[in-house]
Amino acid sequence: MGRTQGSRAEVTGPLIRDAARRLFARHGYAAVSMRQIAAEVGVQVGTLYAYTADKQALLADLLREHMQDLLASWQDDPDLPPPARLDRFVRFHIDTSLDHADGVFLSYMELRNLTPDNHAEITGLRRDYENALQHILDAGVAAGAMRIADARLTTMALIAMLTGVTNWYRAGGRLDRDALHAHYCALVRGAVGA
């Protein structure tokens, strides 16, 4: 494969991260070798180390980037009635989970492979995201529009339920994206008594 091809740093960097994200998600961080990632991109192993200090940094970068994108993408609208805000969150979380399935999967499966510093940073970002949902639930209770016995527990339960859509939903199957949204919105509204 003598694919010597000169410099193209702007393209190789993202390609490496795309390949790593896909391979890590599919086989697990520990099961993927730097050689595999290089082969997927079409470069030699040594080249990877021009873009990342080591394998651990590559993983940490992927998770940090994912969580930051997630937080930046979510735009709450506090002026809406709480049940409508909740519907928007449900749709947002389902769409993100399906459209960035690899990143979502990595962000809760490969935490254990982070160094303590990286681990603390990523779980902090995740906590921020959970709080975005919890704020909606708190507002719903305050407005008398929801019945929730424990907002923290309910937050964790709902996020697990929504993220779980990646375990079974396949595009092109029985349900389209709109039907999916509608069904999950109904389940969530029922769970919180909205």
Place this chain on the structure above:
Amino acid sequence: MGRTQGSRAEVTGPLIRDAARRLFARHGYAAVSMRQIAAEVGVQVGTLYAYTADKQALLADLLREHMQDLLASWQDDPDLPPPARLDRFVRFHIDTSLDHADGVFLSYMELRNLTPDNHAEITGLRRDYENALQHILDAGVAAGAMRIADARLTTMALIAMLTGVTNWYRAGGRLDRDALHAHYCALVRGAVGA
């Protein structure tokens, strides 16, 4: 560590599986070496191969055993009203998820590391378990005791929600097991309109 100690097959076999289950769950199948497992048990590497054909068979055995235990432990009572059956399932699933957290975690995380044959077998068992919940939901709808738009989707959503308890619940914290059961039963009943 010259721990030569003669034969004791009856104890070593289970010890190997306990160690493997714990290590696989904590670090991931690919990240755990046979040497680590041996060290945890207190034997030499070669000894492991008197109990398992290879690392893959060790994983497959753990998952099969877990799913079979799960299916054998669940005893439905079709004579109860559907909402009461559902409550029993919720308690059962939460208790199992917390009491056998390593097995539960492995059974949905390490499927990807199974050979195709083993994979098909384990997912078949898992499907049986999902159907146990779905039967309750179907009965609830038939009896007019639940409002469910899509029983399959609801089954998957509820199982994800319940299993997610392992992500955040810690014994000795704010909530005891009874409170946990009560909160999740309320969420589930709300979701299915019971």
Place this chain on the structure above:
DNA sequence: GTCTATACTAGGATAGAC
């Protein structure tokens, strides 16, 4: 920026002694 070559470590699995 990328490649080739290589140092060094660790992995899964097996053979044969006790």
Place this chain on the structure above:
DNA sequence: GTCTATCCTAGTATAGAC
């Protein structure tokens, strides 16, 4: 049933040429 010793492969990471 267990241990010791070993084979062979594959891993991460680095050095130096182009």
